[in-house]
Amino acid sequence: MLIEMIPEIGHFALIIALLMAAVQACVPLAGAATRRPLWMAYARPMAAGQFAFLIVAYACLTASYLLDDFSVATVANNSNSMLPWYYKFSAVWGNHEGSVLLWSLILGAWTYAVSRFSRELPRDMLARVLGVMGLISTGFLVFVLATSNPFARLLPDVPSDGADLNPLLQDVGLIIHPPMLYMGYVGFSVVFAFAIAALLGGRLDAAWTRWARPWTNVAWAFLTVGIALGSWWAYYELGWGGWWFWDPVENASLLPWLAGTALIHSLAVTEKRGAFKSWTVLLAISTFSLSLMGTFLVRSGVLTSVHAFANDPSRGLFILVLLGITVGASLLLFALRAPRVSQRTGFAWLSRDALLLINNILLVVMTVTVLLGTLYPLLLDAFGLGKISVGPPYFNALFVPLTVLLCIFMGLGPLAQWKRTHARTLWRRTWLAGGMALVIAGAIPLLYDGEWNLRVSLGLAAALWIVLPMLRGLLDRMRQGTSRLAALRKLSLAYWGMLLAHLGVAVTIIGVSVVANYAVERNVRMGVGDTASLAGYTFTLTELGERRGPNFVAETARLEVQRGDDDRHFVMTPEKRLYLATGMPMTDVALRPGPLRDLYVAMGEELGDGSWALRLQYKPLVRWLWLGALLMAIGGLLAVIDRRYRRAVTARDPERAALKNAQEASA
Amino acid sequence: MRARRKQKLFVILGMVALVAVAVGLTLYALRSNINLFFSPVQIVAGDAPLERQIRAGGMVKEGSVKRDPESLDVTFTVTDYVEDVRVRYSGILPDLFREGQGVVVVGRLQPEGWVRADEVLAKHDENYMPPEVAEALEEAGYAPEDYQDKAAEVGERLDAERRVDQE
Numbered sequence: 153m154l155i156e157m158i159p160e161i162g163h164f165a166l167i168i169a170l171l172m173a174a175v176q177a178c179v180p181l182a183g184a185a186t187r188r189p190l191w192m193a194y195a196r197p198m199a200a201g202q203f204a205f206l207i208v209a210y211a212c213l214t215a216s217y218l219l220d221d222f223s224v225a226t227v228a229n230n231s232n233s234m235l236p237w238y239y240k241f242s243a244v245w246g247n248h249e250g251s252v253l254l255w256s257l258i259l260g261a262w263t264y265a266v267s268r269f270s271r272e273l274p275r276d277m278l279a280r281v282l283g284v285m286g287l288i289s290t291g292f293l294v295f296v297l298a299t300s301n302p303f304a305r306l307l308p309d310v311p312s313d314g315a316d317l318n319p320l321l322q323d324v325g326l327i328i329h330p331p332m333l334y335m336g337y338v339g340f341s342v343v344f345a346f347a348i349a350a351l352l353g354g355r356l357d358a359a360w361t362r363w364a365r366p367w368t369n370v371a372w373a374f375l376t377v378g379i380a381l382g383s384w385w386a387y388y389e390l391g392w393g394g395w396w397f398w399d400p401v402e403n404a405s406l407l408p409w410l411a412g413t414a415l416i417h418s419l420a421v422t423e424k425r426g427a428f429k430s431w432t433v434l435l436a437i438s439t440f441s442l443s444l445m446g447t448f449l450v451r452s453g454v455l456t457s458v459h460a461f462a463n464d465p466s467r468g469l470f471i472l473v474l475l476g477i478t479v480g481a482s483l484l485l486f487a488l489r490a491p492r493v494s495q496r497t498g499f500a501w502l503s504r505d506a507l508l509l510i511n512n513i514l515l516v517v518m519t520v521t522v523l524l525g526t527l528y529p530l531l532l533d534a535f536g537l538g539k540i541s542v543g544p545p546y547f548n549a550l551f552v553p554l555t556v557l558l559c560i561f562m563g564l565g566p567l568a569q570w571k572r573t574h575a576r577t578l579w580r581r582t583w584l585a586g587g588m589a590l591v592i593a594g595a596i597p598l599l600y601d602g603e604w605n606l607r608v609s610l611g612l613a614a615a616l617w618i619v620l621p622m623l624r625g626l627l628d629r630m631r632q633g634t635s636r637l638a639a640l641r642k643l644s645l646a647y648w649g650m651l652l653a654h655l656g657v658a659v660t661i662i663g664v665s666v667v668a669n670y671a672v673e674r675n676v677r678m679g680v681g682d683t684a685s686l687a688g689y690t691f692t693l694t695e696l697g698e699r700r701g702p703n704f705v706a707e708t709a710r711l712e713v714q715r716g717d718d719d720r721h722f723v724m725t726p727e728k729r730l731y732l733a734t735g736m737p738m739t740d741v742a743l744r745p746g747p748l749r750d751l752y753v754a755m756g757e758e759l760g761d762g763s764w765a766l767r768l769q770y771k772p773l774v775r776w777l778w779l780g781a782l783l784m785a786i787g788g789l790l791a792v793i794d795r796r797y798r799r800a801v802t803a804r805d806p807e808r809a810a811l812k813n814a815q816e817a818s819a
Numbered sequence: 820m821r822a823r824r825k826q827k828l829f830v831i832l833g834m835v836a837l838v839a840v841a842v843g844l845t846l847y848a849l850r851s852n853i854n855l856f857f858s859p860v861q862i863v864a865g866d867a868p869l870e871r872q873i874r875a876g877g878m879v880k881e882g883s884v885k886r887d888p889e890s891l892d893v894t895f896t897v898t899d900y901v902e903d904v905r906v907r908y909s910g911i912l913p914d915l916f917r918e919g920q921g922v923v924v925v926g927r928l929q930p931e932g933w934v935r936a937d938e939v940l941a942k943h944d945e946n947y948m949p950p951e952v953a954e955a956l957e958e959a960g961y962a963p964e965d966y967q968d969k970a971a972e973v974g975e976r977l978d979a980e981r982r983v984d985q986e
Contacts, residue, residue, distance in 0.1 A: 391914070513834060517841045524845050529853075539856040539951050541874060546852035550845060675891050675910045737914045756891075756911030765891055765911045 159224050162212025163303040166253075169205035169260070170293040172198050176263075176286030180279035184352070192279035196267040199282055202289065203264040206257045213253060213302050214244050223310040226250060226302050232316035232733045234703040242327040243317045248451060248467070249302035251330060255447065256292045258331070258338045263289065266342055266367070273363060280349035281342075288341055291474045299467045316703065316733030325385035333378030333405060337443040339371025340412060344440035344482075347433045351485050356433070356493035361423035364436075366792040368419060369649075372412045373788035379405050380781035391739030391754045393673065393769045395777060398547040403526040404446035407519055411439040414515035416788075417508050424570055425505055430490040431512070437482045442519070444475045449526070500572040507565045514558045521550045559614035559661070562654060563621045581628070585620035589613050600670070611665025615658035622651055646794040653787030656780040663776025672770040675756065679763035687770035689751060690714045691724075696764070704729040706740065709755055709764060713744070726766075728755045750774045854925060858955035863902040867928050875904060875934055876923040877952050881973060884918060897922060897934075899952050900966035900973075908936040915941035919977035921952075 176198035183191025213226075217240045222228040230247040231240055244250040263285045270278055296302070320326075346364040350356040382405065387395045396402060415435040422432045448471040499505035525542045532538055567581045593613035597605045629643065630636040676684045678693045685691070695710040706727040714721045724742035731738060744751040749772045756765030856874045857867040867873050875897060883896035892909045906924050916922060916939065926936035956966060 392911075509830070513837055517837060520838070521841060521845050524842075525849065528849060539954075540853045541856070542849060542853055543872075546848045549848045549852070677889075677891055739914055754911075759886055761888070767911050 155219055155221055156223070158212045158215050158219075159221065159303040159305065162209045162216075163301070165205045165208035165212065166293065166297060166303070169202050169209060169256075170290065170297060172202040172205065173286050173289040173293055176202060177283055177290050178286075179283075180286070181283035181352075184276040184279040184283065187276070189275065192275050195279045195282035195286075198286065199260075199263045199267040202286075203260040206260040210244075210253060210257045213250060214241060217241065217244050220314070222312070222314050223305050223307055224302075225304045225306050228306055228311045228314045230314065230317050232314040232703065234733065235314075235317060235322075236702055238327065239317055239322050243321075245330050246317050246321045246326070249296070249300045249304075251334075251451065252292065252296050252300055253302050254331065255334055255338060256289065256296060258334045259285070259289050259292065259341060262338055262342055266345075270363060276353060277349055277355075277360075280352050281345045284345035284348045285341060288345075288478070291477075295467075295470050295474065299470050313733070316731065319704070319729070319731040319734065319736050319738040320389060322731075323385065323389055325381055325389065329378060329381040329385055332374055332381055336371050336373075336375025336378050336412075337405075337408060337446060339367065339374055340408060340436075340440045340443050342367040342371065343415065343436045347436035348482060348485065350493055351433060351489040354489060354492040356422075356429050358423055358426065361419055361432075362797055365416075365419050365423065366797050368412065368416055368436075369788045369792045372409070372416055373785040375405070375409050375412060376781050376785040376788065379409060380778045380785075384778050387774070388741050388743055388752075391741055392767065393671075393741075393752050393754070393771065395667070395774065398525075398542075398544045400526045400530075401450050403522050403547075404449045407522055407526070408439050408442040408446055410515050410519040410522065411435060411442050414512045414519070415439050417511050417515075421505055421508050425499070427499065427505060428509070428512075430486075430494040433490060433493065434486060435512075437479075437486060438519075441475070441479045441482070442523075444471075444478060448472060448475055449530075499570075502568070502575055502578065503572050504565060504568040504570050507561050507568050510561050511558065511565065514554060514561070518551060518554050518558075521554070522547065525550075555661070556610060556614050559618055559657075562657070563617040566650065566654070567621050567625055581624055582621050585624050586617060589616035589620050592616055605669055608665050608669050611661050615661045615665075618654055618658040618661075622654060626651075644794055644796070646791040646796070649787040649789070649791030649794070651787070652790060653784045656783030656785075656787060658780070659776050659783060660780025663773045663780060666773040667771055667777070670772045671774075674768045676766050676768060677759060677763050678766050679761070682763070684766075684768060686768045688716055689770070691753070691766075691768055693764075693766070696762070699727070701729065703733065704731045704738075706730070707755070707758070709753075709766070711742070711753060713751065724751065724753050726753045726755045728757075745775060747775060748773060856923075856951055856955075858952045859897055859899045859902040859904045860961070861955055862904050862928060862934075863932070869928050869930060872925065872927060872937070873934075874923055874925050875906070875928075876921070877904070878970065878973075879916065879918050879920055879922050881918050881977070897924060899956055900969040901956060901961055905933040906936050906939075907933060908939055912939055913941040917941075917977075919973050 176195060179191050179198075180193075180195035183189070183194065213224075215221075216224045216227050217231050218237060220227070220231070220233050220240075222231075226247055226249045230250075231243045235243065245254040263282060266285065267278070267282055270281070273281070343364050346360065346367070350360055379402075382402065383395045386397065386402075387393060415432065418428050418432045418435050421428045448468070451467070451471065525546050529540050529542055532540055563585070564578065564582065568578060590613055593609045593611075593616055594604075596612055597603070597608045600608075626640075630639045632639055672687045674684065674686050676682075678684060678691075680693055680696055683690055683692045690713065692712045692714075693709060694712050697708045697710070699706045699708050706729040708725055708727045711724045711726075712721045713724055722744065724744060726742040727740035729738045729740055730736075739754050739756075742753045749770060752767075752769035752771055754767040754769075756767055758764055854872050854874045855867075856876060859875070859877050861867060862875060867875070877897040877899045880896040880898040880903060884893065885895070886893050890909070891911065892907065893912065894905060894907045896903045896905055898904075906926070908924075908926075920941060923940045924934055924936045925938040925940070926934045928934050
């Protein structure tokens with residue numbers, strides 16, 4: 153009896169959350185406009201209430217999955233009684249309805265976090281920020297309830313078992329990838345709300361940037377990890393060892409990341425120098441709009457992929473309208489109010505300001521090229537001008553040179569000073585690093601395989617050009633202090649974060665250039681007892697067998713792998729699975745990971761006469777791709793815990809601080 | 820004040836120039852890197868260019884998949900139930916590749932009328948006919964009746980066989 157009630161409770165909780173979101177959107181915004189403290193005070197309790205009811209709704213849906221309640225349509229379509237419990241748990245967001253609910257839940261969590269950690273904000277600013285987030289939340293909850301209700305029932309004809317989760321999604325990477333990505337996408341709504349609040353209030357000062365920056369960094373770090381997880385998943389799950397396909401779905405997540413990266417740097421200039429204010433606001437709007445567009449592209453069914461769940465055109469249209477309203481309204485507001493927040497600040501052409509401006513322009517150009525390549529086929533199709541696809545060569549031809557250009561300025565940026573840097577100072581700090589980068593990068597490919605490879609050298613040079621000048625900067629600072637350790641300790645966490653994130657970029661670039669040029673792949677036909685060699689390793693197929701898993705049957709292979717003439721060997725066991733409920737085949741890859749190389753074996757197909765087509769791959773430094781992304785994310789988070797973000801308000805605003813002290817004393 | 824205005828002007832001019840160059844390069848790169856989609860009917864009619872990468876799609880014809888016993892070479896026929904195109908490929912076919920299922924082949928059309936595939940992408944489609952192919956057929960003047968019944972019949976028969984196999 154109780155089990156049957158759970159989805160209804162969830163449904164009611166969702167409706168209450170929508171109502172609270174609507175109140176949170178309207179009352180505080182109206183209060184801020186008319187300066188009514190009571191109305192503004194609605195924002196925080198509503199944010200908390202909305203979050204609580206969203207948790208209830210989400211927990212109810214999860215319970216229906218775990219309890220195999222196939223009377224709920226989404227459970228029947230995406231789960232199965234044989235599915236292990238952890239995949240039942242992640243199946244909640246492995247479909248359109250559940251993933252939009254997760255989106256809303258995460259938005260609720262961010263809103264609640266803002267209301268908890270931004271008590272220091274001026275009252276009207278907090279009211280506006282939470283009000284804008286309430287507006288977004290209202291839009292999404294209406295979307296959930298009107299077009300994709302996750303609690304829709306299949307009554308009275310309850311199926312006896314579910315249709316099962318897509319086997320591609322039955323994987324650990326997929327348990328964490330969507331929540332991480334959503335934390336990033338949705339996290340940018342905070343800085344978006346801050347930007348809109350600044351436009352509404354006509355006030356954008358250094359304190360504003362200091363509030364907005366940590367939120368942006370956290371969202372960016374989550375998005376970075378989410379993208380890396382997606383790439384890692386594609387690498388081992390799709391069975392052919394690629395880690396980035398320039399697939400529109402991947403591009404959809406890369407676009408807000410690029411814009412968000414530009415935003416982080418622009419915020420730095422706005423905080424330190426008070427410049428680029430309207431530009432920062434515009435970037436904040438663009439970043440969140442691109443996040444929304446990503447959600448639209450991926451979920452609407454415009455693109456065919458594992459991610460495209462929605463086949464109902466009304467859903468796509470709804471998100472498109474939501475996107476249109478968000479972008480249109482915020483750009484209109486920007487056009488009307490941006491002149492009020494902008495401020496003129498001069499800077500010399502050779503300065504950190506100018507270098508960061510160039511960084512921003514390059515990142516925006518990269519965003520635009522990726523956007524064009526992603527949308528062009530969709531637009532042509534929409535206007536009936538033919539079906540085309542834009543392949544990786546397009547993206548590589550534009551993205552790679554732009555990245556190299558970006559790296560050149562990335563090397564200079566941290567060494568330049570704000571406002572003005574002398575060319576001679578910059579030269580003195582960089583010539584040695586630059587020379588070393590060129591020499592080392594030129595030599596390493598020769599050491600590696602004796603054959604000089606321009607692309608690898610270029611990638612290495614770019615990476616070293618980022619890292620070596622940073623080291624030089626650190627050394628210079630160590631010399632300045634009384635002792636070396638003291639000088640290092642004086643550096644702020646934000647500075648360390650920057651170093652780490654830039655190091656991450658360098659690590660990723662090294663990984664990309666090496667694995668893209670030195671990876672070796674062989675497709676071979678092997679029977680039991682056959683051997684094949686690849687990049688100095690000998691693979692021997694010793695056994696073919698069968699195995700039964702919880703919800704699949706698998707054909708298995710056992711390969712013994714030897715390196716060179718070494719006597720020791722290790723075993724790799726790839727599988728070809730057939731998932732019973734869906735009848736879908738799946739390749740389960742055998743991986744031998746390592747810091748310097750991965751070995752990768754995937755079973756292709758049975759070729760009759762007992763032999764199999766096997767795909768053997770040698771992937772040097774492929775782990776560095778994701779390691780770099782992890783460093784970037786850690787760097788971003790490290791900058792957040794910098795002290796200056798916590799004591800900002802009391803120092804800046806003595807009046808408020810006094811008021812707060814008085815309140816505390818009376819309480 | 821004047822210096823600042825000048826600086827602003829330079830920033831704007833620089834941005835406009837950069838964006839113009841970027842858009843120009845982008846469009847150029849787009850033009851040389853887009854792959855057009857063709858159905859077997861269009862390929863047989865001679866609409867598809869030779870020696871340029873194209874995407875060809877349709878259903879894998881029943882009983883047409885032939886593997887070379889020694890190597891990983893494979894040939895199969897892609898059909899829209901109106902016309903057939905032969906495809907040669909060397910390598911591992913995707914998991915979802917099956918006779919009677921939708922497939923997209925990225926490759927080059929040879930003068931003899933067959934396609935050398937660089938990449939084979941399987942499409943899981945319940946409709947027994949990928950929408951691109953259906954549209955291409957419609958444009959070529961075929962009414963849905965001309966191929967739909969045949970496609971549905973083949974699809975259903977293969978489904979039934981598969982069900983028997985599994986049991």
